Amino acid sequence: xxAKKMEAYVTGSSLIRAMFEESKKMxxxxxxxxxxxxxxxNPFFPPPPExxxxxxxxxxxxxxxxxxxxxxxxGYPEVREKIATSLNRRFQTSFTQDNxxxxxxxxxxxxxxxxxxxxxxxxxxxxxxxxxxxxxxxANVDAQMVIVPPAPPSFEPNLDAFEGLLTxxxxxxxxxxxxxxxxxxxxxxxxxxxxxxxxxxxxxxxIDIYLISDEPYRELVYTGKKVPFVTNYYENAIxxxxxxxxxxxxxxxxxxxxxxxxxxDSERIVSxxxxxxxxxxxxxxxxxxxxxxxxxxxxxVDISNYRKNRDTLFHGLADIGYKCVEPEGAFYLFVxxxxxxxxxxxxxxxxxxxxxxxGRVFGCEGYFRLAYCTSHDKxxxxxxxxxxxxxxxx
Amino acid sequence: xxAKKMEAYVTGSSLIRAMFEESKKMxxxxxxxxxxxxxxxNPFFPPPPExxxxxxxxxxxxxxxxxxxxxxxxGYPEVREKIATSLNRRFQTSFTQDNxxxxxxxxxxxxxxxxxxxxxxxxxxxxxxxxxxxxxxxANVDAQMVIVPPAPPSFEPNLDAFEGLLTxxxxxxxxxxxxxxxxxxxxxxxxxxxxxxxxxxxxxxxIDIYLISDEPYRELVYTGKKVPFVTNYYENAIxxxxxxxxxxxxxxxxxxxxxxxxxxDSERIVSxxxxxxxxxxxxxxxxxxxxxxxxxxxxxVDISNYRKNRDTLFHGLADIGYKCVEPEGAFYLFVxxxxxxxxxxxxxxxxxxxxxxxGRVFGCEGYFRLAYCTSHDKxxxxxxxxxxxxxxxx
Numbered sequence: 001x002x003a004k005k006m007e008a009y010v011t012g013s014s015l016i017r018a019m020f021e022e023s024k025k026m027x028x029x030x031x032x033x034x035x036x037x038x039x040x041x042n043p044f045f046p047p048p049p050e051x052x053x054x055x056x057x058x059x060x061x062x063x064x065x066x067x068x069x070x071x072x073x074x075g076y077p078e079v080r081e082k083i084a085t086s087l088n089r090r091f092q093t094s095f096t097q098d099n100x101x102x103x104x105x106x107x108x109x110x111x112x113x114x115x116x117x118x119x120x121x122x123x124x125x126x127x128x129x130x131x132x133x134x135x136x137x138x139a140n141v142d143a144q145m146v147i148v149p150p151a152p153p154s155f156e157p158n159l160d161a162f163e164g165l166l167t168x169x170x171x172x173x174x175x176x177x178x179x180x181x182x183x184x185x186x187x188x189x190x191x192x193x194x195x196x197x198x199x200x201x202x203x204x205x206x207i208d209i210y211l212i213s214d215e216p217y218r219e220l221v222y223t224g225k226k227v228p229f230v231t232n233y234y235e236n237a238i239x240x241x242x243x244x245x246x247x248x249x250x251x252x253x254x255x256x257x258x259x260x261x262x263x264x265d266s267e268r269i270v271s272x273x274x275x276x277x278x279x280x281x282x283x284x285x286x287x288x289x290x291x292x293x294x295x296x297x298x299x300x301v302d303i304s305n306y307r308k309n310r311d312t313l314f315h316g317l318a319d320i321g322y323k324c325v326e327p328e329g330a331f332y333l334f335v336x337x338x339x340x341x342x343x344x345x346x347x348x349x350x351x352x353x354x355x356x357x358x359g360r361v362f363g364c365e366g367y368f369r370l371a372y373c374t375s376h377d378k379x380x381x382x383x384x385x386x387x388x389x390x391x392x393x394x
Numbered sequence: 395x396x397a398k399k400m401e402a403y404v405t406g407s408s409l410i411r412a413m414f415e416e417s418k419k420m421x422x423x424x425x426x427x428x429x430x431x432x433x434x435x436n437p438f439f440p441p442p443p444e445x446x447x448x449x450x451x452x453x454x455x456x457x458x459x460x461x462x463x464x465x466x467x468x469g470y471p472e473v474r475e476k477i478a479t480s481l482n483r484r485f486q487t488s489f490t491q492d493n494x495x496x497x498x499x500x501x502x503x504x505x506x507x508x509x510x511x512x513x514x515x516x517x518x519x520x521x522x523x524x525x526x527x528x529x530x531x532x533a534n535v536d537a538q539m540v541i542v543p544p545a546p547p548s549f550e551p552n553l554d555a556f557e558g559l560l561t562x563x564x565x566x567x568x569x570x571x572x573x574x575x576x577x578x579x580x581x582x583x584x585x586x587x588x589x590x591x592x593x594x595x596x597x598x599x600x601i602d603i604y605l606i607s608d609e610p611y612r613e614l615v616y617t618g619k620k621v622p623f624v625t626n627y628y629e630n631a632i633x634x635x636x637x638x639x640x641x642x643x644x645x646x647x648x649x650x651x652x653x654x655x656x657x658x659d660s661e662r663i664v665s666x667x668x669x670x671x672x673x674x675x676x677x678x679x680x681x682x683x684x685x686x687x688x689x690x691x692x693x694x695v696d697i698s699n700y701r702k703n704r705d706t707l708f709h710g711l712a713d714i715g716y717k718c719v720e721p722e723g724a725f726y727l728f729v730x731x732x733x734x735x736x737x738x739x740x741x742x743x744x745x746x747x748x749x750x751x752x753g754r755v756f757g758c759e760g761y762f763r764l765a766y767c768t769s770h771d772k773x774x775x776x777x778x779x780x781x782x783x784x785x786x787x788x
Binding site for chain 1: 395396397398399400403404411415434436437438439440441445446449450453457458459461462463464465466467498499501502503504505506509510511512513527530531533534535601602642643644645646647658659662663665666669670672673674675676677678679680681682683
């Protein structure tokens with residue numbers, strides 16, 4: 001018998017992954033070329049060439065024990081130092097290697113930092129629409145998720161509602177900008193106001209409220225808009241970064257936590273994160289990929305492919321009649337569902353070989369999400385299917 | 395403020411890791427050549443050449459999206475199929491890819507399977523001396539650790555005591571053979587008796603008791619003794635494997651869970667493990683290393699280096715007067731402490747630049763552990779230090 005808690009996990013397992021699996025089944029039935037999979041944020045484009053060059057460089061090193069063996073739980077000191085230097089140059093921060101913990105992707109980092117910070121029964125706040133997996137991360141630490149209602153059509157964070165939802169039990173607030181699923185980038189003004197609210201509530205309740213910034217999409221911005229670096233706006237901010245998208249290596253599971261020295265209890269947070277990385281079973285971020293990251297710390301994926309996809313899909317859908325705010329970053333479109341029931345709409349989409357994800361997965365019914373990290377051809381060929389789907393709903 | 399539970403973790407953090415960190419400090423002070431680090435199971439020897447060849451092969455593939463991108467949470471189906479085929483040939487099992495879940499090392503696998511199986515308050519049984527990290531894994535699922543007392547000097551599992559400790563709340567039993575820290579290999583007879591006891595208790599209490607076999611050292615056996623494959627002896631057995639030692643790539647974090655079809659609730663266990671791999675934040679085992687494993691599924695590290703180390707260290711220590719059962723496998727010696735207080739002894743050892751780990755870390759006071767995965771030279775040069783340490787205790 002599996003554990004009781006598991007039943008809910010298994011039956012309520014990610015609709016995103018379910019749709020991804022379904023699209024693979026559709027591909028077997030209709031041929032891969034006739035299936036349009038917008039379900040998973042799994043980039044179609046290869047990593048930048050620097051990734052391969054860095055792997056080859058490290059394979060040529062005589063000391064392969066160093067390359068494939070254990071290091072500190074927090075990661076190679078040299079790797080952390082290079083990342084700190086890059087962050088400091090780009091964002092005028094003052095990190096050292098001691099402020100960084102290498103993690104098994106951003107998901108590993110978020111689980112580690114939540115385990116470090118959150119007591120059972122405390123509250124974790126997120127803004128809808130949000131990455132549904134946060135619910136599971138909260139369940140892992142027996143915390144209560146508190147969801148700030150969405151603010152369509154702009155999908156900027158609903159700060160008025162947010163303020164009213166903070167309590168003496170609030171331990172962490174998770175933000176994600178550029179946002180999955182909306183593509184919204186939180187500007188300086190938004191972040192400043194959010195920080196002011198948090199500071200006031202910290203004083204009011206006499207507690208620390210940690211702002212955790214989940215940043216896998218930091219480098220994917222199409223409008224030239226600056227993505228403010230949260231630790232410059234709020235003291236108790238912690239960044240959870242992933243190279244999954246910036247270096248197109250989502251399967252490799254590599255990222256980091258950055259905990260500024262100014263953060264309340266900073267040293268103990270880092271010490272505890274080192275222990276938790278080990279005791280949660282990650283032990284350390286994969287060794288070779290850590291060394292590769294250090295070589296590629298300022299390398300970015302070519303975002304022109306994503307921009308082209310975004311433009312074609314956004315305008316193509318708008319021409320049909322779909323309603324959506326043009327995304328500033330990430331590689332998702334969050335579109336109003338022509339049917340009020342977004343799940344019914346996504347099931348209908350399957351008839352047109354379209355694998356798409358209902359908004360309810362992100363705590364926002366009446367919408368659907370498209371991941372446009374696929375090939376441009378796929379996007380062009382999908383538009384007639386989206387037209388037919390639209391017509392079928394009239 | 396970090397979470398309350400963390401305080402205990404941070405202060406009681408692994409003495410093994412603490413000793414490892416300390417030996418690095420000693421190396422700075424005395425010179426690396428004058429420090430003898432027997433603390434951590436971090437092999438000194440490089441991976442077999444096939445690992446490098448396999449990485450190069452996959453880097454040369456045109457489809458680098460496949461190599462570095464997301465796959466099923468349970469891992470690439472092709473990789474799981476190759477592992478299943480190898481297991482079936484070597485151990486007369488009948489695994490398919492559907493019985494395997496690729497994991498972030500054995501530690502990731504153990505955390506995943508415990509989360510899948512164990513309800514809060516249920517009991518997890520382990521045999522002392524045991525890998526102390528199990529305590530943390532149990533704490534992660536709010537389970538109770540139940541420790542079977544050690545049976546020196548043979549350190550075979552104490553089956554009489556074991557039988558008396560099983561209760562209606564027992565959910566899992568963890569075994570580890572070849573054993574860390576004793577090097578004992580559980581034979582067919584032992585495993586058969588253990589299985590009989592478990593079956594009887596399952597009937598008595600009307601429950602399923604899962605036997606979880608933690609197997610990072612399976613391939614490291616020096617005596618020709620067969621390491622029985624647990625799923626052939628007991629139905630509700632699950633294997634947690636790691637390639638850390640067999641392919642000398644502990645930093646890469648790659649292993650698997652094997653859940654036989656005959657195991658009670660097998661399909662739901664695998665489904666839940668797939669979900670938990672994701673929701674615990676691992677998402678999937680590192681992609682490139684999965685593909686590398688598939689190429690190296692029958693490759694093993696050259697154990698002659700370890701055997702030479704074992705022989706030199708075991709006989710060298712015995713000549714001095716230290717008492718220890720000759721290890722059959724793994725790369726550890728578990729030695730009687732000349733001082734009753736094993737922690738005091740290990741602290742004294744530091745005066746002789748010896749980094750060693752007290753037995754209490756493994757639930758067995760009065761002993762100390764040596765990891766002999768270091769260079770043979772180190773072992774030879776350490777013997778006069780062990781002699782001086784011995785003399786200082788007289």
